[in-house]
Amino acid sequence: MTTLFITGDDLDFRDLAKSAARQVTPKLSDKALARIKASRDLVDRILAENRPAYGITTGVGSQKDYKVDPAGAARYNAKLVKAHATRVPGPKLTDPEIRGALTFLANQCARGFSGVSREMAELVTSAVTHDHLPQVDAQGSVGSSDLVPNSQIATWLMGLPDAVKHNLPRPKETLSLINNNAISLSVGSLALTSTEKLLDAFDLAGAATLEGFRGCLPSICQAANHAHTRQGQARTAHRLRQLLQDSLLWQPGQSHFLQDPLSIRFISQTHGAVWEAFERTAEVWNSELNSTHDNPILDVPNGIAVSVGNMDAARMTLALDYLRLSLARMCDMAGDRIHKIQWPAFSGLPAGFAEDSAVGGVQFLNMGHISAALITQVKMDASPVSLHSVGQVADGVEDTASHATHAAFRLKSQLDSAWTVVTLELMTAIWALARRRIKPADMGAAVRAAYEIIAPKLPIGREGEEVFDLGPFVEALRHGDLITKAFTAASCATGARRGELPSNS
Numbered sequence: 001m002t003t004l005f006i007t008g009d010d011l012d013f014r015d016l017a018k019s020a021a022r023q024v025t026p027k028l029s030d031k032a033l034a035r036i037k038a039s040r041d042l043v044d045r046i047l048a049e050n051r052p053a054y055g056i057t058t059g060v061g062s063q064k065d066y067k068v069d070p071a072g073a074a075r076y077n078a079k080l081v082k083a084h085a086t087r088v089p090g091p092k093l094t095d096p097e098i099r100g101a102l103t104f105l106a107n108q109c110a111r112g113f114s115g116v117s118r119e120m121a122e123l124v125t126s127a128v129t130h131d132h133l134p135q136v137d138a139q140g141s142v143g144s145s146d147l148v149p150n151s152q153i154a155t156w157l158m159g160l161p162d163a164v165k166h167n168l169p170r171p172k173e174t175l176s177l178i179n180n181n182a183i184s185l186s187v188g189s190l191a192l193t194s195t196e197k198l199l200d201a202f203d204l205a206g207a208a209t210l211e212g213f214r215g216c217l218p219s220i221c222q223a224a225n226h227a228h229t230r231q232g233q234a235r236t237a238h239r240l241r242q243l244l245q246d247s248l249l250w251q252p253g254q255s256h257f258l259q260d261p262l263s264i265r266f267i268s269q270t271h272g273a274v275w276e277a278f279e280r281t282a283e284v285w286n287s288e289l290n291s292t293h294d295n296p297i298l299d300v301p302n303g304i305a306v307s308v309g310n311m312d313a314a315r316m317t318l319a320l321d322y323l324r325l326s327l328a329r330m331c332d333m334a335g336d337r338i339h340k341i342q343w344p345a346f347s348g349l350p351a352g353f354a355e356d357s358a359v360g361g362v363q364f365l366n367m368g369h370i371s372a373a374l375i376t377q378v379k380m381d382a383s384p385v386s387l388h389s390v391g392q393v394a395d396g397v398e399d400t401a402s403h404a405t406h407a408a409f410r411l412k413s414q415l416d417s418a419w420t421v422v423t424l425e426l427m428t429a430i431w432a433l434a435r436r437r438i439k440p441a442d443m444g445a446a447v448r449a450a451y452e453i454i455a456p457k458l459p460i461g462r463e464g465e466e467v468f469d470l471g472p473f474v475e476a477l478r479h480g481d482l483i484t485k486a487f488t489a490a491s492c493a494t495g496a497r498r499g500e501l502p503s504n505s
Contacts, residue, residue: 001022001023001024001025002023002024002025003024003025003026003027004018004019004024004025004026004027004103005026005027005028005029006026006027006028006029006032006103006106006107006110006125007029007031007032007107007110008031008032008035008107008108008109008110008111008112008290009111009290010290011103011104011107011286011289011290012286012289013188013189013192013193013282013285013286013289014193014196016100016103016104016185016186016189016190016289017096017100017189017190017193019099019100019103019128020096020097020099020100020103020186020189020190021096021099022099022129025128025129026103026106026125026128026129027125028106028109028110028121028122028125029110031110032109032110032111032112032121033118033121034112035110035111035112036109036110036112036116036117036118036121037118038112038300039112039113039114039115039116039298039300040115040116040117040118042115042298042300042303042305043056043115043171043172043298043305045303046305047070047073047171048070050070051305052067053296053304053305054295054296054305054307055172055175055179055295055296056068056073056115056171056172056296056305057070057073060080060175060179070171073170073171074167074169074170074171076171077169077170077171077172077173077174078158078169078174080174080175080178081151081154081155081158081169081174081177081178082151082155083151084147084148084150084151084178085148085151085152085154085155086140086148086151087137087152088137088139088140088148089137090137090138090139091137091138091139092135092136092137092138093136093137093138093149093183093187095133096190097138097183097186097187097190098133098134098136098153098186099128099129099133099186100185100186100187100189100190101146101149101150101153101182101183101185101186102124102125102127102128102153102182103128103186104180104182104185104186104289105124105176105177105180105182106121106124106125106128107289107290108176108180108182108292108293108294109121109124109125109176111290111291111292112298112300113292113294113297113298114172114176114292114294114297114298115172115173115176115298115305116170116172116173116176117166117168117170117173119162119166119168120166120168120169120170120173120176120177122162123157123160123162123163123166123168124157124177126162127157127160130160133156134152134153134155134156135152136149136152136153137149137152138183138409141183141184141405142401142402142403142405143181143184143313143316143317143401143402143403143404143405143406143407144181144311144312144313144401144402144404145178145179145180145181145293145311146178146180146181146182146183146184146405147178147179149183150177150178150179150180150182150183151177151178153177153182154169154174154177154178157177175294175295175296176294179293179294179295179311180293180294180311181288181293181311181313181316181404181405183405183408184313184316184404184405184407184408185285185288185289185316187405187408187409187412188285188316188320188404188407188408188411189285189289190412191408191411191412191415192278192281192282192285194415194419194478195278195323195327195411195415196278196282197478197483198327198415198418198419198422199271199274199275199278199330200483200487201419201422201423201426201477201478201483202271202274202330202334202422202425203236203239203240203243203271204243204426204446204447204450204483204486204487205334205422205425205426205429206240206267206271206337206425207240207243207244207444207446207447208425208426208429208430208433208447208450208451209264209267209337209341209425209428209429210240210244210249210264210267211244211247211249211429211433211438211443211444211447212341212428212429212430212431212432212433212436212438213256213260213264213337213340213341213346213347213429213432214249214254214255214256214348214436215249215255215256215260215264216255216256216257216258216259216260216264216265217244217249217250217255219260219264219265219266219267219268220237220240220241220267220268221237221241222237224237224268225237225238225268230269230272230273231272231276232271232272232273232274232275232276232279233268233269233272233273234272235272235275236267236268236271236272236275237268237272240267240268242446242490242491242493243444243445243446243447243486243487243490244444244446244447245444245445245446245490245493246443246444246445246448246493246494247442247443247444247447248438248442248443249444256347256348261336261340261346263333263336263337263340264337264340266333267333270329270330270333271330273326273329274326274327274329274330277322277323277325277326278323278326280319280322281319281320281322281323284315284316284319285316285319288313288315288316291310292310293310293311293313294310294311295307295308295309295310295311296308297310312402313402313404314386314402314404316402316404316407316408317385317386317402317403317404317407318386320385320404320407320408320410320411321384321385321386321407323411324381324382324407324410324411324414325382325384327378327382327414327415327418328375328378328379328381328382328414330418331374331375331378331379331417331418331421331422332375332378332379334371334375334421334422334424334425335371335372335375335421337425338367338368338371338424338425338428339368341428341429341432342362342367342368342428342432347432349432349435349436350435353431353432353435355435355461360463360464361435361463362428362431362463365463365468367424367427367428370420370424370470371421371424371425374417374418374420374421374424375417375421377413377414377417378414378417378418378421381410381411381413381414381417382410382414383410385402385403385404385406385407385410386402386403386407388403388406419474419477419478420470420474422477423470423473423474423477423478424470426450426454426477427454427458427473429447430450430451430454430455430458431458431460433447433451433455434451434455434458434460435460440452444490445489445490445492445493446486446487446489446490447486448489449485449486449488449489449490450482450485450486453476453482453485454473454476454482457472457473
């Protein structure tokens with residue numbers, strides 16, 4: 001298995017997702033081990049001198065003014081873990097989410113600001129690949145340190161043989177394990193990985209809708225992008241042209257209208273804006289993955305422990321709010337297209353894509369109803385989390401919080417609905433292509449690849465004979481290689497119709 005070297009400086013959310021899926025094995029780099037030793041040596045000096053230092057020789061939270069005897073500091077740290085590990089009824093974290101949290105913790109240790117021992121850092125790193133992970137509650141965090149679920153993970157860590165062997169936790173190490181946003185960052189990283197693939201799927205579905213609707217392609221031409229400075233729009237329009245390469249739609253007389261409805265005409269503009277939101281969120285996320293959320297931090301050059309507020313996660317929450325609002329807009333427009341492509345006045349096809357004058361067709365499968373219900377859920381999950389107050393906790397010492405964990409779980413929930421929405425758009429577009437009897441050879445390369453996978457599995461002409469199940473189609477798009485095959489087909493297109501405007505457009 002490939003090794004993921006943990007340096008503290010360059011962890012990407014995609015790497016964390018691979019670690020969470022056990023596709024790579026994390027290992028602390030030599031540079032990280034040197035940093036860890038230097039910061040631990042400073043903790044030991046503070047203890048030896050019995051200097052006042054938050055969380056090292058004092059209590060924590062509202063008990064910050066209480067002294068902790070260095071001789072009993074290790075015992076205090078062990079009790080502190082269990083004191084914060086209160087069980088909360090409700091949903092549990094998945095194993096990948098726990099592995100992702102441990103991967104972040106290893107990276108935080110590697111930065112050399114936390115003051116943990118080498119033994120603790122190596123314990124955390126090796127635990128990522130442990131075969132039997134604990135049950136961890138998904139609720140109980142206000143997002144300015146995921147104290148409760150982190151403490152449940154830490155309680156499990158302290159029971160592992162290597163922890164017992166090395167008398168862990170040592171002074172200060174408990175805070176390093178629990179006073180951070182590992183859960184928020186893990187859930188968010190896995191959601192971002194899915195989001196990136198979802199945006200690919202929406203671009204593919206958008207191209208398929210243009211194909212199935214017989215859309216007007218000047219809306220994605222280079223001239224449209226030269227007239228504006230939107231980088232996301234330009235990239236998305238270029239991608240759509242690539243996905244539609246070799247399509248007969250580029251030829252004169254193929255478009256249904258001179259100008260399409262806005263939901264179709266705005267695909268590159270809206271998708272481009274969502275890609276920009278994703279890129280900004282990913283930038284924030286990678287920055288946070290390579291930051292120290294711990295308190296206090298060890299300032300090794302100056303030989304002191306510094307109390308900080310770096311566990312604040314407002315930046316993360318704001319970024320996720322931005323992304324979720326963007327995804328809601330994308331799904332809303334997809335819903336409009338799902339309706340328009342089935343609407344005879346716009347598509348020119350029979351109601352419900354029924355064959356000839358027969359009653360029936362895709363309308364029997366309630367694509368519009370289902371998409372409307374799911375888009376409503378997507379919008380509900382888009383509600384900004386950053387507007388909510390935490391109130392007063394920890395005797396008023398902790399009087400604000402960002403709710404980053406809530407924001408991350410809302411993105412996860414939103415994605416579950418969004419994946420079905422994009423599947424519905426792609427399926428409906430393919431249904432329209434089948435009803436128009438467009439030959440696969442006359443479709444864009446990427447659309448053709450998707451059509452050849454999906455169309456044979458649709459009950460076209462057999463609607464209503466059996467109960468239709470969307471599940472396999474969503475699964476194939478979300479977790480299969482359908483998207484990869486479609487984009488590969490586009491990159492290997494012959495170039496017979498290269499995705500440029502017909503001469504009379």
